[in-house]
């Protein structure tokens with residue numbers, strides 16, 4: 021009998037860790053857990069890592085870097101180092117890591133399958149990259165086009181601290197933040213969209229738990245070549261035609277941010293005015309679904325060679 025691969029989730033009790041654990045229960049894997057009282061004990065964590073085929077890091081950035089050091093130590097001490105999938109921001113632009121966005125290009129699933137270190141994308145970058153990268157690769161948007169990205173997230177995007185604060189004390193109905201224009205996701209978005217001009221990114225958080233809309237207004241009338249909304253839509257449709265997670269949907273007059281809460285899917289839309297030269301691209305997803313744990317499950321299945329016919333929430 022073939023033994024099921026073993027997975028250890030470091031940070032299993034956190035928001036992202038719990039979402040991954042729940043989804044892993046339907047996959048042919050063995051979950052290696054440690055006593056919750058020892059969850060921050062380096063010795064217990066290293067033992068769990070050494071006993072696993074894959075370690076999923078659902079930790080703050082600094083703790084992730086430390087955990088990657090532990091896996092390195094296992095390898096240099098002659099042990100069998102597990103593969104790593106990291107959910108934090110720490111390695112998303114690191115050159116020796118593979119970016120865990122299987123829909124990025126046709127060769128990305130194979131790169132993820134063969135990688136020993138994969139970074140799980142950020143929630144906002146998932147929407148922005150899904151919209152922009154195919155358009156830049158196809159040459160319909162120049163890589164130096166000035167881009168602004170506006171986004172709203174449910175409060176679970178802020179992890180346990182924000183969840184507790186919003187649920188205990190209530191929170192503002194809508195809060196714009198990142199107004200220093202230096203949000204941690206900007207390097208990740210710039211690199212993986214292949215934009216050569218840094219985009220302006222304005223995130224916000226609403227008083228609802230889960231859901232996200234990322235929107236990108238485009239003045240197509242500023243392009244030298246005549247490009248219309250229909251051409252953008254066609255490029256996106258062709259790019260995602262085989263995807264089980266991402267679909268291109270018809271434009272709407274209104275969009276509700278939490279409509280995909282509880283789902284691992286993402287919906288893309290191309291909205292335009294009558295002459296199709298003023299456009300707003302939108303991506304709607306669950307920040308904890310395709311924006312975190314759902315994407316992690318896609319990557320885990322690839323990294324462990326498990327059939328991609330995993331249940332899509």
Ligand SMILES: NC(=O)C1=CN([C@@H]2O[C@H](COP(=O)(O)OP(=O)(O)OC[C@H]3O[C@@H](n4cnc5c(N)ncnc54)[C@H](OP(=O)(O)O)[C@@H]3O)[C@@H](O)[C@H]2O)C=CC1
Nearest residue numbers: 031033034035036060078079080083107108177179180312
């Ligand atoms: N929430 C979201 O929408 C998304 C989050 N992410 C990323 O995933 C990572 C985890 O985020 P999230 O789940 O939201 O955060 P949470 O705060 O909900 O969970 C983090 C978990 O890590 C544990 N932890 C902290 N430090 C250590 C340590 N040194 N050793 C072991 N465990 C530790 C925490 O334990 P304790 O609470 O006891 O300190 C907690 O259980 C972050 O890097 C975040 O950026 C990625 C995509 C989306």
Ligand SMILES: CC(=O)N[C@@H](CCC(=O)OP(=O)(O)O)C(=O)O
Nearest residue numbers: 109141142143173175177178225
């Ligand atoms: C609402 C909120 O605070 N969101 C978080 C990002 C959430 C997230 O998931 O960031 P990572 O994917 O990089 O972990 C923020 O803006 O920092």
